Amino acid sequence: MASSTTPSPVLKRPVKIACVQLATGPDKTANLRRAADKVREAAATGAKIVVLPECFNSPYGCDYFPSYAETLLPSPPTPAQSPSFHALSAMARDNGVYLIGGSIPEVATTTTTSPSTGQAETKQTYYNTSLTFSPTGALLATHRKVHLFDISIPGRITFRESDVLSPGNKVTLVELPEYGLVGVAICYDVRFPELATIAARRGCFALVYPGAFNLTTGPLHWRLLGRARAVDNQLYVALCSPARDLSAGYHAWGHSLVVDPMAEVLVEAGEEETIVVAELDGEKIEEARKGIPLRNQRRFDVYPDMLPPTSWRLWQSTCGQKTV
Ligand SMILES: NC(=O)CC(=O)C(=O)O
Numbered sequence: 001m002a003s004s005t006t007p008s009p010v011l012k013r014p015v016k017i018a019c020v021q022l023a024t025g026p027d028k029t030a031n032l033r034r035a036a037d038k039v040r041e042a043a044a045t046g047a048k049i050v051v052l053p054e055c056f057n058s059p060y061g062c063d064y065f066p067s068y069a070e071t072l073l074p075s076p077p078t079p080a081q082s083p084s085f086h087a088l089s090a091m092a093r094d095n096g097v098y099l100i101g102g103s104i105p106e107v108a109t110t111t112t113t114s115p116s117t118g119q120a121e122t123k124q125t126y127y128n129t130s131l132t133f134s135p136t137g138a139l140l141a142t143h144r145k146v147h148l149f150d151i152s153i154p155g156r157i158t159f160r161e162s163d164v165l166s167p168g169n170k171v172t173l174v175e176l177p178e179y180g181l182v183g184v185a186i187c188y189d190v191r192f193p194e195l196a197t198i199a200a201r202r203g204c205f206a207l208v209y210p211g212a213f214n215l216t217t218g219p220l221h222w223r224l225l226g227r228a229r230a231v232d233n234q235l236y237v238a239l240c241s242p243a244r245d246l247s248a249g250y251h252a253w254g255h256s257l258v259v260d261p262m263a264e265v266l267v268e269a270g271e272e273e274t275i276v277v278a279e280l281d282g283e284k285i286e287e288a289r290k291g292i293p294l295r296n297q298r299r300f301d302v303y304p305d306m307l308p309p310t311s312w313r314l315w316q317s318t319c320g321q322k323t324v
Pocket of ligand 1: 213
């Protein structure tokens, strides 16, 4: 057991996290209003970190991305360019919470001059983008989904985000000054352990994934991947889905959950609209890392192509033993 006086270098104090498993539909204004109601409900539980699901302001599907897309850059956008940006900022500020605002379809417009004709050419690029706001309503971070959801399981599901979307290109870490660092990524990103491990090595206490698995992959992989990323990295993982709507084109799995650093599922929703809340405690992280000291047992001599970053030293120092 970690001593109760041992401070965690990655999570400064306990904090409650709430995942809002939102019921969404085709009406963006109604989705934003409903999200505001549910974020208020989530904050009333004492949660200081609130998470919304992937594509919480629109239906999920390639046919919808362009028509729902909002302009986010240059930041801050005007309310006309991005009503969702302003609604999320207000939700965070009004409730004094860190808000990991699910994701929304984003459009970025670039104008270039054609070298052959000299004419101005306008290009629109679409992303699946998550915005995180501080308790004062300030934008803290933007994550564009890095791994696009392109799958084909014959007779079950074919989805090709890359037909419409472009990928993001960074690991997103968000500093919450009272608590520590959180890694934010979106849905399919959870299948890529590299992204999670880099975030963990850089000192995150939690990985948060707004997501929307489906009725084919959800039952097999959603919980498994949440637990896998938690046990790989000995930190908390939160997955936040929309509620299931069988009248929609895409049937979300639901089952928003929070997993602890020993891979125990602390809370898990069913398929309906609800809010799941869990307390995250740095001692549990230290306890897991002390009991199973993976950090001191890595064999970078065997896998030198995965050399640790400098900040790996923070991770090492939490066990106070070998340095890399
Ligand atoms: N919707 C996603 O991005 C991912 C998903 O549903 C899956 O990986 O399965």
